[in-house]
Structures are given as structure tokens and as C-alpha cells.
Amino acid sequence: MDDEERVRRWCRRVEKRRAEAERQALIAGGLLDRGVRPCADGDDLLLPLVERVEGAEEAMFKPFPHHEDLPRHELVGGIAIMQEEDRAGAARVLASRPSLHTVLFPTSAVEGEFRTREFLVLAGEETTQTVVTEHGHHFVVDLARAYFSARLSTERQRVCDEMTEGERVVDMFAGVGPFALTLADRASLVVAADLNPAAVSLLCENIRKNQKTNVIPVLADAIHLPGVFGRTFDRVIMNLPMESVQFLGAAFALCRPGGTIHFYALVDEEGKYLDAIRAFPVAEVRERRVRSYSPAEWHAVYEIEVGG
The missing domain is CATH 3.30.300.110 (Met-10+ protein-like domains)
Incomplete structure (x- = not known):
């Protein structure tokens, strides 16, 4: 196939030995572009993406022959x-x-x-119910009863990979448990809270399905969690992109000094929430683009190291 017949795509570079696991994760997240062929580059494989994500690069790919033009x-x-x-x-x-x-x-x-x-x-x-598989975890999901985004599959695994063994984690907006159950692989304890009774019911089912004994499901408004658990956690997950900012005070009241808060938000400009974050004791804060959300917005995470 001539270069003129190739197409430019965003892609994720992975080692060939990890390629199949990463390909399955991208499929689960709806991020793999199935209209073009993955291609080798030395010891790596380039997996084509439907959109730009954190760490992506651009490359040229060959389209699959006779690919059916399916609706998006x-x-x-x-x-x-x-x-x-x-x-x-x-x-x-x-x-x-x-x-x-x-x-x-x-x-x-x-x-x-x-x-x-x-x-x-x-x-x-x-x-509206199905089972989603991510990195060896299985989540029962009901899209009409509880929110779920498959597109954060790679992000959840990234956070897990950054953890040290034995951390205490709280997921303030756990939903059916994708973050909580993924991080439970390395945590000593995960408190998974949600305000939606249907989400917590599915969360309990997923705890059993994945045979996790270190995840505690909690039906609660996240604003009240500090009054129950205090400042005892090494890591706090705040994945409520449109409303998380109003819960920053509760997150800092849950996270010990030196711990990490992962604050997810939809933003339309770099640094949008830095002033709100720095109103609290912060040792360091890093902002990362997770994925595109719309032409003018993207899903960002602020990774906050809590100060004393």
C-alpha cells in the first residue's frame, strides 16, 4: 500500500509483550480505532486511537481493506x-x-x-445491563441506573501502577466500583462511597464477583465521609468531573499529609482549578490531560500531594 493510502492517527506506543493486554483495555474503553491496522516499530507496537489521550503520539497507519463504514x-x-x-x-x-x-x-x-x-x-x-472487563476485573454495569465510563480504563490502571503496596484508599464517588476494585489490587483497604443506592448495590455485586475482601462499600454523601473516617487515607479518588470542586474540602480532610488526591474535572483552559486547590495545604500539584471530552473541553486530573 502506498504512503498516499495511509492515514494519520493518534496512537499509544506499547511494548509488544504488553500489546494484547493494552489492546483489550483500549477496546473496553472505546478508544481503539478498529478501522486501521496496528503497526510495529522496533520492539514496540503502535495501537491506533479514536482520539488523543495522555501520552499519545501521531503515526501513519494502513486502513483495513473493505472496512464497513459503521455509525459512530x-x-x-x-x-x-x-x-x-x-x-x-x-x-x-x-x-x-x-x-x-x-x-x-x-x-x-x-x-x-x-x-x-x-x-x-x-x-x-x-x-441496559452488561459486564465490562478491564485488566482482569469484571464489572456488572447498568447504564440506566448508575454512571459508568469505560474510557477511563487506562487511567484507572495507571493510578494503580503508581501505588505502593498497602495504601489506604477512599473513592469518594465510586459508582459501580471500577476505580475502587482496580486499586484494591495494591491497597490494604479501599473505602468505596456513593450516594446512589443502585450504584452501591452494583458495587456490592462487583466486590463479590471480583472476590475482593478489602473493599468496604458505603452508601453516603461524600461530604460526610471525613466525620466518619477522619484524615486516615493515603490516596483519595475524586472522579465527579462536573462537581468535584465543591468536595475539595472533604478530600483534604480525608487525606493524610504526604498523601495524594486525584481530582478529576472537565476543563476548558489549563490551570482552571489551581487557585481553588491552592486554597488548601498543598505540597505539590500536577495537572494532566486524561482525554478529550468535546472540541473545547477535556477531562483533566490534578494530582495533589497534600501538605502538612
């Missing part, structure tokens, strides 16, 4: 979520992958204190 969609386990109400397109998407059982179209935004959406089934089984 996001994969969450065995469910595809389409961007348009297109039943004919949904039927093509459903037929394109044996692992799919349902195609949905969201009929509302993520809204309400429980961060849920309403969906219309366009094709397949009449369900």
Missing part, C-alpha cells in the same frame, strides 16, 4: 451506545461484533444527583 458509537461491554437514533445503523453495528447484545441511544444527558441517563434500545436485547 461507544462500546461498554456488550453494549454499543450510538450518537444518533438510527435503527438501520444500529442493526449494522449489532451485526458487526459477535460480543454485542444491545445497541442503545441516550435520550437524556447525564443528570440528577445520581448522574444517570435514559436510553432507547435501538437493536438487540431490551436491557
